[in-house]
Amino acid sequence: MEEVPKTGFSFDLCRRNDMLSKKGLKSPGFLKTGTTIVGLIFQDGVILGADTRATEGPIVADKNCEKIHYMAPNIYCCGAGTAADTEAVTDNISSQLKLHRYHTGRESRVVTALTLLKSHLFRYQGHVSAALVLGGVDVTGPHLHTIYPHGSTDTLPYATMGSGSLAAMAIFESEYREGLTRDEGINLVTKAICSGIFNDLGSGSNVDVCVIEKGKKEYLRNHLTPNPRTYISSRGYTFSKKAEVLLTKITPLKEVVDVIEVGGDAMEE
Amino acid sequence: MDHDATADINSPHSMGTTIIGVTYNGGVILGADSRTSTGLYVANRASDKITQLTDNVYICRSGSAADSQIVSDYVRYFLHQHTIQLGQPATVKVAANLVRLLSYSNKNMLQTGIIVGGWDKYEGGKIYGIPLGGTIIEQPFAIGGSGSSYLYGFFDQAWKDNMTKEEAEELVVKAVSLAIARDGASGGVVRTVIINSEGVTRNFYPGDKLPLWHDEVEAHDSLLDILNASEPMSI
Numbered sequence: 001m002e003e004v005p006k007t008g009f010s011f012d013l014c015r016r017n018d019m020l021s022k023k024g025l026k027s028p029g030f031l032k033t034g035t036t037i038v039g040l041i042f043q044d045g046v047i048l049g050a051d052t053r054a055t056e057g058p059i060v061a062d063k064n065c066e067k068i069h070y071m072a073p074n075i076y077c078c079g080a081g082t083a084a085d086t087e088a089v090t091d092n093i094s095s096q097l098k099l100h101r102y103h104t105g106r107e108s109r110v111v112t113a114l115t116l117l118k119s120h121l122f123r124y125q126g127h128v129s130a131a132l133v134l135g136g137v138d139v140t141g142p143h144l145h146t147i148y149p150h151g152s153t154d155t156l157p158y159a160t161m162g163s164g165s166l167a168a169m170a171i172f173e174s175e176y177r178e179g180l181t182r183d184e185g186i187n188l189v190t191k192a193i194c195s196g197i198f199n200d201l202g203s204g205s206n207v208d209v210c211v212i213e214k215g216k217k218e219y220l221r222n223h224l225t226p227n228p229r230t231y232i233s234s235r236g237y238t239f240s241k242k243a244e245v246l247l248t249k250i251t252p253l254k255e256v257v258d259v260i261e262v263g264g265d266a267m268e269e
Numbered sequence: 270m271d272h273d274a275t276a277d278i279n280s281p282h283s284m285g286t287t288i289i290g291v292t293y294n295g296g297v298i299l300g301a302d303s304r305t306s307t308g309l310y311v312a313n314r315a316s317d318k319i320t321q322l323t324d325n326v327y328i329c330r331s332g333s334a335a336d337s338q339i340v341s342d343y344v345r346y347f348l349h350q351h352t353i354q355l356g357q358p359a360t361v362k363v364a365a366n367l368v369r370l371l372s373y374s375n376k377n378m379l380q381t382g383i384i385v386g387g388w389d390k391y392e393g394g395k396i397y398g399i400p401l402g403g404t405i406i407e408q409p410f411a412i413g414g415s416g417s418s419y420l421y422g423f424f425d426q427a428w429k430d431n432m433t434k435e436e437a438e439e440l441v442v443k444a445v446s447l448a449i450a451r452d453g454a455s456g457g458v459v460r461t462v463i464i465n466s467e468g469v470t471r472n473f474y475p476g477d478k479l480p481l482w483h484d485e486v487e488a489h490d491s492l493l494d495i496l497n498a499s500e501p502m503s504i
Contacts, residue, residue: 118339121335125378126335146312148307148334150333150334151335152333152335152338154312165310166310
């Protein structure tokens with residue numbers, strides 16, 4: 001009897017992985033973002049914030065990673081969870097949005113990004129471990145959404161996600177008001193992320209902020225750096241005494257290219 | 270990071286929930302609480318579990334947030350096509366059966382209980398309950414979600430046929446607030462949607478407007494507001 005091919009995503013390899021890990025095979029470690037990510041709506045638009053620590057188990061793998069991802073000129077998305085998953089899913093949907101913009105000739109809407117992201121995550125039944133805070137301003141106004149790994153979404157005036165979400169939400173719940181000004185909003189977001197950075201082990205380093213208003217956006221990378229490296233050795237790096245330096249050659253990696261105009265002939269079919 | 274004080278914030282997003290749908294003489298009233306939880310953390314304390322499918326049909330969602338959102342999106346899409354093909358507003362029965370078809374055929378993968386309620390010109394106000402598994406049952410009133418366990422006895426005693434709109438709404442708000450008082454997975458505010466021949470009305474009852482039950486204390490201004498106030502406040 002011939003087997004009818006099954007439609008839909010095949011989870012066979014997920015089952016295989018579960019079986020192997022039960023047998024004792026150590027699965028390859030992956031980079032998680034730990035994370036505190038937040039978003040809030042203020043009077044003119046949306047402000048997103050994130051910390052910059054990426055962890056691999058107990059080790060900090062990246063002290064200054066970027067968690068606020070570009071989706072469209074007017075839409076940004078913060079990502080918590082497995083770094084590869086958040087990066088891949090936001091890149092993928094960002095490309096789809098660009099094609100959609102070419103197709104329709106219009107600015108992308110936040111609900112479009114929302115629907116594309118939630119359908120993608122639902123199809124993978126939570127195995128794509130990406131928890132996102134999506135924010136942007138489009139023709140219909142400012143929008144802020146949270147998206148969970150299983151594909152459910154919430155629409156909120158202020159939101160937090162990630163391991164530091166409880167610390168950040170405590171700040172928002174006590175100080176958020178409707179109709180915040182831009183500066184008040186940035187301060188509140190910074191305060192919430194700092195709360196995550198200092199009280200959650202999975203979050204740390206610096207604060208990134210992104211302000212999106214109608215017609216303009218401002219990506220404030222490392223808006224606040226409350227954890228500078230406190231001691232830098234004044235000697236600098238020297239080779240050990242046993243090594244004999246024979247030749248020193250320094251090659252700049254970025255070469256300057258000279259463009260020479262030849263003729264300027266018109267292109268011919 | 271190993272010690273998880275938040276008790277699994279990575280749990281799937283689920284709506285603990287209390288959802289209710291009742292018919293009255295003239296239409297239906299749907300009611301729900303507003304708490305969405307991930308494990309023991311309240312992910313959204315003001316969610317809207319009463320979702321619109323068409324102008325005259327709404328549903329209450331419970332169970333897995335992702336599953337119920339996807340099902341309602343698909344049914345809205347199918348109903349829209351059906352309305353175009355039919356040339357007139359879809360009936361509540363069709364909407365409920367579309368939900369049932371999706372729930373039953375995907376019963377192994379979905380975990381969502383839905384109450385469909387609406388008004389159409391053929392049958393008037395109707396409530397259909399579609400619990401886990403995908404049965405469809407037409408009822409004069411339906412309750413669902415984790416909080417509904419506390420309401421079976423209450424409805425046996427308090428339900429009357431042919432109530433007025435005011436009586437029915439009072440019953441729904443009372444019931445949801447009773448469930449919120451006893452069920453940890455339900456909370457927040459009470460939302461109601463009234464659907465009849467005239468149209469749709471949405472109502473909102475914040476926590477301090479709800480009746481107080483046994484051992485419940487009156488809401489006070491929070492200490493935070495009192496400390497931050499510019500002039501003396503009264504308790």
